[in-house]
Amino acid sequence: MSHHRLAARMSVIGASPTAEISNKVRSLRAAGFDVVNLGEGELDFATPEAIADAGVAAIRGGDTKYTAVGGTAKLKAAIVDKFRNENGLVYEPNQVIAGAGAKQLIFNAFFATLEAGDEVVVPAPYWVSYPDMIRLAGGTPVAVPTRREDRWILRPEDLEKAITPRTRWLILNSPNNPTGSLYSAAEVKALTDVLLRHPDVLVMSDDIYEHVLYRGTFATPAAVxxxxxxxxxxxxxxxxxxxxxxxxLGFAGGPAWLISAMEVLQSQSTAHPSSISQAAAVAGLNGGHPFMEGWLKVLKERRDVMMEMIAATDGLEADEPEGAFYLFADCGGLIGRRTPTGEVLADSLDVATHLLEAAHVGVVHGEAFGTPAHIRFAYAVDTAVLRRACARVSEAVAKLRR
Ligand SMILES: Cc1ncc(COP(=O)(O)O)c(C=O)c1O
Structure with a gap:
């Protein structure tokens, strides 16, 4: 039917692979199975009460109208303060913007700057959405592999080799999804030194996991x-x-020319993020992180549950992550093994599918992050549930035949 025709640009992207896993999880649950989804990158904690209260007060107080596209003056002031106080980055209000999640801001930045053929250097493993957002904006993602023996930190010489006259951006993400790795200031500096030699390349620093950090000191390129x-x-x-x-609710700081272009794009698409969320974000940013110590204690315990399972499971390997709430495990040892019904696990998608079907545990296959032979566990779920999931993974792996 000709009215079902989609724009050609839709053919360069697919639905988020993490969403696919979530769909499968939902249908198994609907069929009555106890499924633990370790596929979704989300904390299970409630939004802190003071922040939620500020949202409720915004609704009750009539903060329910259109706001400035890039965020209210109050929110911009809170963002400016956050960058100055936590990161040593001094932005003017016209150098910051709020959007409907970090995702929208990343998309807008690429959409505002990429021409057909422009390249974006994306260290792999990467957050699943970067390459598709780059493609949708007409650009070309250039994945540069990192290595487990380097703690998944991009080598400066690999960055140097990846840069061409078409390179427009380098995207960095620390603490990292999916590896949990943190770039030290020295590791960031080694990369910014390369970029000093390439004045046309922009840097996108995705700092969304800044505060989910177990050890080490967070460093961001504009400050380093x-x-x-x-x-x-x-x-x-x-x-x-x-x-x-x-x-x-996401936000960004950067050069005024870029921020204003992102704002124009936003003005003709989603407009400003919800007025209610903006009011809540003001309370959150101005209130600091009194809850974080408690959260990190719980998350660390869960990370340790994961590490114990990995250590006890023949065929899975991983190093202890420094931040975020993911474990990126090498499952190369499972590839080639047979399931009890005789199917050979040919790649990490097969491993993930088998864990979902046999252990009822949802994980994401490494191919989705540009790094085969790995799987990502997102462990921000209830600790008792996590223990149960880990036991089922170990059991399912033990039943595989060589
Ligand atoms: C690395 C990374 N960047 C950005 C985002 C998007 O965050 P937001 O909810 O602010 O859009 C995520 C969410 O999973 C992420 O993992």
Missing amino acids: EPALFDRVLTINGMSKGYSMTGWR
């Missing part, structure tokens, strides 16, 4: 190398550090 300040877009948001995924 002030000479790059004018070409770094620093992305952050409320989703992970404040357990506010559903509120859809």
Whole structure:
């Protein structure tokens, strides 16, 4: 039927692979199975009460009208303060913007800057959405593999080799999804040193997991190398550090020319993020992180549950992550093994599918992150449930035949 015709641009992207896993999880649950979804990148904690209260007060107080496209003056002031106080980054209000999640801001930045054929250097493993967002904007993602023996940190010489005259952006994400790795200031500096030699390349620093950090010190490129300040877009948001995924509130700081272009795009698409979420974000940003210590204690315990399971399971390997709430496990040892019904696990998608079907545990296959032979466990779920899931994974793996 000709009215079912979609725009050609739709053919360059697919639905998020993590959403696919979630769909399968939902249908198994609907069929009555106890499924543990370790596929979704979301904290299970409630939004802190003071922040939720600020949202409710916004609704009751009539903060329910259109606002400025890039965020209210109050929110912009809170974002400016956050960057100054937590990161040593001094932005003017016209150099910051709020959007409906970090995701929308990343999309808008690519959409505003990429021409056909422009390249974006994306260290792999990467967050699943980067390559599709780049493609949708007409650009070309250039995946540069990182290595487990380097703690998944991009080597400066690999960055140097990946840069061409068409390179428009480098995207960095620390603490990292899916590896949990943190770039030290020295590791960031080694990369910004390369970029000093390439004045046309912009840097997108996705700092969304900044506060979900077990050890080490967070470092962000615009602060590590002030000479790059004018070409770094620093992305952050409320989703992970404040357990506010559903509120859809992200923010960014960067050069005014880029921020204003992102604002124009936003004005003709989604407009401003919800006025209610903005009011809640003001309370969150101005209120600091009194809840974080408690959250990290719980998350650390869960990380340890995961690490114990990995250590006890023949065929899975991983190193202890420094931050975020993911474990990126090497499952190369399982590939080639047979399931009890005789099917051979040929790749990490087969491993993930088998764990879902046999252990009723949802994980995401490494191919989705550009790194085969791995699977990602997102462990921000109830600790007792996590223990149960880990036991079922071990059991399912033990039943595989060589
Ligand atoms: C690396 C990374 N960046 C950005 C996002 C998007 O966050 P938001 O909810 O603010 O859109 C996520 C969410 O999973 C993420 O993992």
